[in-house]
Amino acid sequence: MGLLSKSGSKKPYFGLRGGWLTFWITVACGTDMTLFGYDQGVFGGVIVTPDFLQIHNLEGPTKTATLGTVVAIYDVGCFLGAVFAAWYGEKIGRKKAVLLGTIVMSIGAILQITSYSLGQMFVGRVVAGIGNGINTATAPVWQTETSQLKWRGKLVVIELILNIAGFSLSNWVTYGFSFVGGGVAWRLPLAFQFIFIVILFATVPWLPESPRWLIAHEHEDEAFTILADLEDKSEDDPFIVTQHKEIVYTCQYEKANAVPWSQLLRGKTPEGKGGTKTMRRLLLGCGTQFIQQMAGINVTSYYLPTVLIQSVGLTEKMARLLAACNSVSYLLFSLIGIPNVEKWGRRKMLMFAAAGQAFCYTIITALLRYSEKEGYDGQKQVASASVAFFFLYYVFFGIGMQGVPWLYPTEINSLSMRTKGAAAGTATNWIFNFLVVEITPYGIQSLHWKFYIIWLVFNASFVPMVYFLYPETAGRSLEDIEDYYRHDPPLLVWRDKEATRTGRPEKYSQKEEEEMRRNSSADLGALRRGSRISNQWVSREGARANSDYDGKTEHGEMEEERKEI
Template identity: 40%
Template sequence: MGYINNVRGNWLIFFITLANAASMSWFGYDQGVFSGVLISKDFIHYFPEIKDPNISGITSSCFSLGAFFGAIFAFTLGDKMGRKRTIMLGLFANSVGAILQISAYHLPQMIIGRVINGFGMGLTSATCPVYQAECSKPRIRGKLVVVGSLCNTAAFCLANWMNYALYFSGGALQWRFPLAFQLVFPIIVITVLPFLPETPRWLLLQDRQEEALEVIARLAGKNVDIHDSEVNAEFLSIRSAIAAERENRLSIKDVLLFRDKTQNFRRLLLSCGTQMMQQFSGVNALGYYLPTLLQQSVGFDQQMSRLLTACNATSYLGAAFLCLLLIDLVGRRKLMLYGSVTCGSCYLIAALCLRQGGINPAQNKAMGAATTSMFFLYYFFYGTSYAKVPWVYNSEINSLGWRTRGAAAATATNWMGSFIVTQFTKVGVTNLGWRFYLIFAIIVYCYFPIVYCIYPETSRRTLEDMDEIFLQSSSVFVFRNSALTQRNRPQVFVDAENRRIAEGSKVDGETVLEEKRPQVSTHLETATQA
């Protein structure tokens, strides 16, 4: 552990990414594992109440409800506690909740355990992407945030294969072991996280300038010290952005009325919007209930439903790896636009196939196979778009002073959407049949004009560039401004960065050694290169 205290550069980024990835893995694992738990015979024996669709819904969705309150907690106290301590508190709540679930013999204990586990997940899922983003360079920031989300998907895949393997075991092992396995993830994080630094941006928010400068130097490379011109340039840029934000700070009322120059409330709404789009794409309708849906809507037996769910999770993991390559290469906007068209089309075709199978029983098997293939394709298209982009986007778009609150509000929106969708999926499928999937098709198609008109591009920008985006455009609509929609970093942002550094150099700072006045250099934008 003493070694971790001294690591610098890429190895330090590796350990930060490891902690973030393990935290997000827990999130994905829980989403995957409970779909198999719900249909385990021994689980149904101990908790026969879940045969009621409403009880089954609340047993699944109470996790999301707890996560919603965890994200709200991060919104109110995250900036005071710091990124690391917020994550540690989340891990503690996760562990308590997991132990309550593992040892449950009565439904109230199971539900309480899931709520507490969810509360911790709300804290970590709101904070981990911010922690990663604030420690990463612009050219790789998207990829590294996606790595955490990718591990989320890998854990989801692992959980589904575990569900299939344990189908053959029977007894309590079939569901208690998968619930117990989730405790592996906090062990990894707790081993590493206490020895990692706080983010330089949070340290500067707390006026801990010496520590911030040292952390920037540690993140920059093995042989880089605080006298390095690039380290000073980054320090001055962040410090200048904070000073400008404090100088122009308005009351909460004025922010909510869009009176601040950098439009913090608009940015918060945009980040919340990405998470709402993610959840109302219906992913948790399939994530928690795909084995149930394959049995109820398509007609497969339990073994085949588990096997297909595990295969689907593997395809989803492959899509997540592809997104890792595309997120910075293509940009955030294009991936969301593509996801709107493809995911909506999958739902539309699935709904029409189920309708045709209901009208003509002779075609039921063929239509069931076609519906299953649409579910597979949906996960592939979703995995390369809305599965990952919202987590990156809401960790980037908000200003420094609002980044934790913005990410927490977005995450709270995600979890509330998850709660609503999960709670009513089984009831919706029972009462609406094929029409239930048509609802999601219409909703997802509506995302295209929304993203096209009002969502600016955030890839290849520094986190301080985000203020410039909203200073450049007071209009809600961005699609006519190429500087706000192009993938590469616009020159106007480079010029603004130079001004911030020049202004920061004039400020009397006790911690910055300024033998030369640095200009925008490679720390900022290797990202300007294609």
């Protein structure tokens, strides 16, 4: 697809380059995340719809556990989809993975919209979850690998803010249709997600594949062209040549030190001089997704109307209205994260959010304790006051916790592990999402105010966890992060200024400038021939590394070979 150039040949991507090309990639990835948010939020309104509960035989307090499973089984599907992306996503590429996930989501949506039995709804929820799991494991990686350094963090955070927009939209749609009654009240809100599915099918096929994926799979010329198109520069520009060489070198190093899943799952990873701390980086990426889910967000994302009805004592209509209003507040405050994700950095945003959320759950727990205390005169007033702190919780979460846990795994993992690492992080998100969503109805029903203590403790513990263990990734290129882990960094990072500062360390900027000066006078054809030789070396060394784990090429030898190329 494309426009005709003066010579009569078609221009790729309709002739779009630079910022406009990145914009449309963001539209596709953002639509994917909007669909994720809508699909996640819409069921909170569906499960309090009388017609839905009647048709699926979910009415009454004895059905609480089953209702929780109907909601949570979606997360099992998402987990399975993320696992699929971890195993096969790297083989088929970012674009094809997103299209596959969207097709599967379409099938799941149709099954749910047309459901007249609990069994069909279960199947529809699982199938839709599988598609969403594939998409959410892939879209942030695609965005990260096609974004310029100065935009990378902001664009991924924008994606997750669009996730909130989808969540907010679902709350207003279900609230509006609650006045209609009958099957329309829940079937049409579920059908509304096809708007986003159509947008994905209309954009993804003509957009560029990740140049890093192309280089890793020996599509050299296409990768060179896409890098130039994304940066809106010529292919012989020193910056493009430098960037290409760095990606090739990173690919060389990672494939020479690649770790098969069979080794990785047994804890055998390359450490020391030749290693890149694969397992540590994988766990750090998964850890951010664990932090997001165990912060308690889906206690309210899936069940806020239920929480407001059962814990606070509001009517169904008022609970729906407040949930919809809260989603708007959530969306507006999350916008603060866009300009500050690079300015504050990933570490500070996570710690700020966790501390604020711990404070909110402390007040919520205290207020609900008194609202349930027999003989206390102000029960209604303190219960109503807790609503303000549910709203405030979303403010902290939207600013600091919404986007970073999805961004971090795409940055911290190595090139060869990026798809696997992002997918493993997404799988972690969904399996703990399932845990939270499964236990919440029963927890509220049986523990009452004590249920919220769990989320208070978790949030308080996340502040020191991030402070001591998590290196900063803001202001660094993906290749800078590779270089950092090639030099055996310590596990505890809080005393390492290079690891914790927000701005890009000077040594990386100097290295890039020196490389650009050298490449400014280089012959592009020779460099391309060198790149092809490099990737032949990559394939050979990668295969050897996978078959002979202890026979890796040492860093010094690799550096010499790169210089020769």
